[in-house]
Amino acid sequence: MLAAMPPPAIFPARTGDASPRARGDACPGTLRLHRADDGALARVRIPGGVLSAAQADVLGKLAERLGDGELHLTSRGNVQLRGLGPDCGGELASGMAESGLLPSERHERVRNIVASPLSGLDGRGERDIRPWLSAVDELLCASDTAAGLSGRFLFALDDGRGDVDALGADVTLLARSDGAATLRVGSAESAVRIPGARAPQAALIAAEAFLDAAAGSGAWRVTDLPGDDEPLLDEIVRRLRQAGISSGPTAVPARPEKSAPPDPGIVTGPHNTVALSAGVPLGRIGAHQWQALTGTARHHGNGELRLTPWRGLVVPGLERGRAAAALDRLGAAGLIIGPHSPWTGVGACIGRPGCARSLADVRAEAAATVGPPGTLPVYWSGCERRCGHPRGEWVDVVATPDGYRVRTVRGEERGSPLTVPAGPPALAAAVTAARGTVG
Template sequence: MLAAMPPSVPPPALSGDASARGRGDACPGTLRLHRADDGALARVRIPGGLLTAGQADVLREVAQRLGDGELHLTSRGNMQLRGLPADGGGELASLLGESGLLPSERHERVRNVVASPLSGLDGRGEQDIRPWLSALDELLCAGDRTAALSGRFLFALDDGRGDVGALGGDVTLTARGTEHALLRIGPAHDALLIQAAQAPQAALIAAETFLEQAPDGSAWRVTDLPDGTGPLLEAVVRRLRQAGFSPAPITEPLPQEADEPALGIVPGPLGTAALSIGLPLGSISSPQWQTLTDTARHHGVGELRLTPWRGVVLPGVARREAARLLADLGAAGLITGPDSPWTGVGACIGRPGCAKALDDVRATATAASGPVGALPVYWSGCERRCGHPHGEWIDVVATPDGHQISHVHGEKRDTPASIPGSPGALAAAVAAARG
């Protein structure tokens, strides 16, 4: 267990201040808040999305005491708290530090790690990658050089099922059998086969090597490197061999579609199950969050796993109780199966929380909700498309004259169709696009 940060911490800076920009990376954290139209915003990094019930209680307390009373999940399985007062950062940092959610002041924004949320629960993965997760987080927090990583640099730990491997990690570890792992740098098809026991250290070496390739801080992610990922991979091979590793080059296509957890009951071993829950538009009220936390504490193993698809997995419930518990969570307003009209629907915060947004896209998405579509849909208040999904999806973007709808598949985007401000026309167009 990483030691909790001492209660005495410096007051967070607001990322709207010039003094908070550092290397130009204004990505928010818990010690660097973002000034939004609805108050200050904090982003709490939760590596692999793993939370104890006690830590979940702390997040709810913070949202109620300091924020807007809601908790907002991100596309990296982290948590955002909105509506914070500009002078509430000290109390926020103290509460998070005491709960173990802020183990290092210097590294709090670089703990960006997504991991297969069902790893070790359903027998599908090739390895349980949770030991990688805890080891990598400790290595990140212990390293001097890793503190220089940007708040956007992403590690992905895939247990072999191909879920988070498709999420565009800068450094991706994928389980191969029980003894090996595949180390990938960015989106390249060229990768390295390494020993599974060496995987966390290899990921750390890859990140440190990236920093050496971009010493001036101009590259926040590996795709920003002017010479591409090839020279970086060659440098990583040299560093691994110097460390006594024996990486074997391998070529394998990058997964294009994320195999995200199905909603509902996930059967597990020895009469257990996990509950896979979705959050409408990725947000959850404090009472709903308490219902989830109480279910995890009293019927599961006291753990919650946040997913990069803005959902929550509750492991270790008794299979004989799973249907009843799932019904209770559905009654609380959460998404418990594929037939919910909210399944596959996401949105940025939109107006009034974001000054750049051209529309209250959450209200618009609610008004335009209809039958479940074959494709996910994401509503964006402006062309930045903050938090958009990966893979194939329907892109709805607010414009000054209405909305634009396009079909995105991988790196390709179809010609968008412009839809005027008519709610009926917009709902029909989105339904048709989703299929």
């Protein structure tokens, strides 16, 4: 009952160099807030990034009434509310619960699920994974065991195109052309083939097996387990068979080196309707932009928004003849609607003044030096933690006491660093050169 719901607890930012696993999981949520320099922070899990227009309205109103007025999109397709006051707890929790954004208090931090955002829209992929998404979320919230997962454990539901598979989740379901699914766990060199209809249950079994394997080790994610991931996969196969789910070894598809976010613009497919794809500069979306999106979803689309793990949004269900005008309205609101926007591929952590660890206001620096789009994405970080940075190949710009370090990153490989003083001219030139030129 809402009356019995406890207000969010606010925990201070962690300091020092101790292992985070030694301190316990302090990942923020809706009922467990994080104290940052700009106020408390709430992280709202949105499985698969799927929101109704009504839920989106609630988030926007809570951000305006309780926080800094902006919604901050994350690299897992979730939303953060920042600048929250110390007395916001009851209203925040009630608003989330009443809108359906908090279906289970015990599971609110473990509903970390990314899903192919264009699944079922553009005719690509091997299946529409939306039924998987609903089922995995329901199974998670119904499992007492799953409540023990950390706020960092990640599920990925990939429709076969490889976009969210590239994000390196702990448990990944990949749709197959034969109607089955491939279950991948962590970075294991093996995988199992399972019936597509049983894939959500298999994902839960894999997560619960991880928790038993991690008992006493302090591991938050599969990659934290000592040794390789093969013993865990063997145990998962045993449990699958015990649950009556047929499984067999299968070749592990090569994990893409980098993820493939939807291109901004109009998304066409085999249906009579189309979708709009838009990016959000630096992942910060203001009230005017949010209203433009929710209004488009409600009045021109099917009433749904999909947040992507690349800090963008998809609005499905528009009539073809009205899509171009609707897309222009999103562009007029300041969203990224085409590949030639200078903000395409540019990301940044929160930086100063929101983060005490940050050495610079990296978002202001990024805005001051933004230039032509490049062949590589760029991510600005205020310190060496590089929170929220992308995977694959990208340009890493990190604040240092003497300016910025600029280098390219490809997986675990680091290019030769270039130290550049703060300030637009030199920094802009270095970042533009590192990113390369489109075309």
